[in-house]
Amino acid sequence: MNNNSEIIARITGLLYPFIIIFGVYIILNGHITPGGGFQGGAVLASVFISRYLVYPFEDIKIKSLQLAEKLLFFSIIMIPILFLFTGFNYSAGQANSYYLIGMNLLIGFKVCFGLTIIFFRFVFYEGEK
Amino acid sequence: MLEKVFLILTVVLAIISISTTKLRRAVIYLGLFSLVISFxxxxxxxxxxxxxxxxxxxxxxxxxxxxxxxxxxxxxxYYTNYDYNEINYDHVTVRRGQILKDIEKFYVDREMEPQIIYTTENFKHILKTKNYDLLIYQKHSDFYIYGFEKDYQLDAIEGYFMNEDHGNLDINIIRCKEGEYNDA
Structure with a gap:
């Protein structure tokens, strides 16, 4: 980890797009196939975490990630409330699947940001001498 | 049938991962355990x-x-050798393995995590540039162990080697001051 291996760097760089596509696939198909927001978010977080193995420097803005996570959490609470109390779900049947996909996306990004924050806090701030 | 095979495999992997002495191996066995149980x-x-x-x-x-x-x-x-390619006395090779095993066991007994790096570089180069805790240098049948003066484990290692019989091998322990040779 302290001296960067060329092989690991190249292979991880090749794998990034596939990991991202797989994570987004799991999130978008969460309401009909196995998977969902949490699992897809964890896959997306593994992109950031495996990035640390290749490039172990602190250049991720944890503050802005935290802000984004808080905003996502707020919208995860507010959107179901609006959706239920406006009575929109009774009028349009197609809207239910869009609602599920949208909520899965929000949860997925929130889990991704949360796991990334936990990991980078642990790596760069805990146990320093 | 297949389920039972994989269930037994999880139990075996769990027992292996708690009974290994090295933590790094235990981590890898835990990852394997997770894969098998997810299947x-x-x-x-x-x-x-x-x-x-x-x-x-x-x-x-x-x-x-x-x-x-x-x-x-x-x-x-770090372990390095004076004439790496020319050694072919069997007793020296066997003794060398024994000494490295002893040092590894010494650290494992004290619940520390040893990591031995075999290298063919010149020992003076390692002494100067590498960030080591212990440097073992072998010249024919003489062993030189370089360590830092402030490292209290070094006395324990010396006592450990005095008590055990190592045949005809000479073991010298050399204490360096912090930053005497080393720039790293």
Whole structure:
């Protein structure tokens, strides 16, 4: 980890797009196939975490990630409330699947940001001498 | 049938991972355990749980454990030889393996994590540039062990080697001051 291996760097760089596509696939198909927001978010977080193995420097803005996570959490609470109390779900049947996909996306990004924050806090701030 | 094979495999892997002496191996066995148990979840028709277990168990927690091990400060031991390609006396080779095993056992008994690096570089070069905790240098049948003066483990190592019989090999322990030779 302290001296960067060329092989690991190249292979991880090749794998990034596939990991991202797989994570987004799991999130978008969460309401009909196995998977969902949490699992897809964890896959997306593994992109950031495996990035640390290749490039172990602190250049991720944890503050802005935290802000984004808080905003996502707020919208995860507010959107179901609006959706239920406006009575929109009774009028349009197609809207239910869009609602599920949208909520899965929000949860997925929130889990991704949360796991990334936990990991980078642990790596760069805990146990320093 | 297949379920039972994988269930037995999980038990075996769990027992192996708690009975290994080196932490790094235990982490890898835990990752394997997670993979096998996620496949078992799939066979019991719970693909949702299987995905979560495979990602969190074998990717995220393995990397977290490895980073934690790195922070735990692994002891780095360099081993180098005077005439690496010319050694062909059997008794010396056997004794050398014995000494390295003894040092590894010494650290494992004290619940530390030794990491032995074999290298063919000149020992003066290592002494100057590398960041080591212990440097073992072999010249024919003489062993020189370089360590730091402030490292209190060095006295324990000396006592450890005095008590045990090592045949005709000479073991010299040399204490360096902090930063005497080393720039790293």
């Amino acid at each position: 078992t979840y799939l066979l019991y028709s719970a693909p949702d749980v299987a995905i979560a277990e495979a990602i969190i168990g074998s990717a995220l927690s393995t990397i977290l454990y490895l980073v934690a091990l790195k922070k735990f400060q692994v002891f780095t031991i």
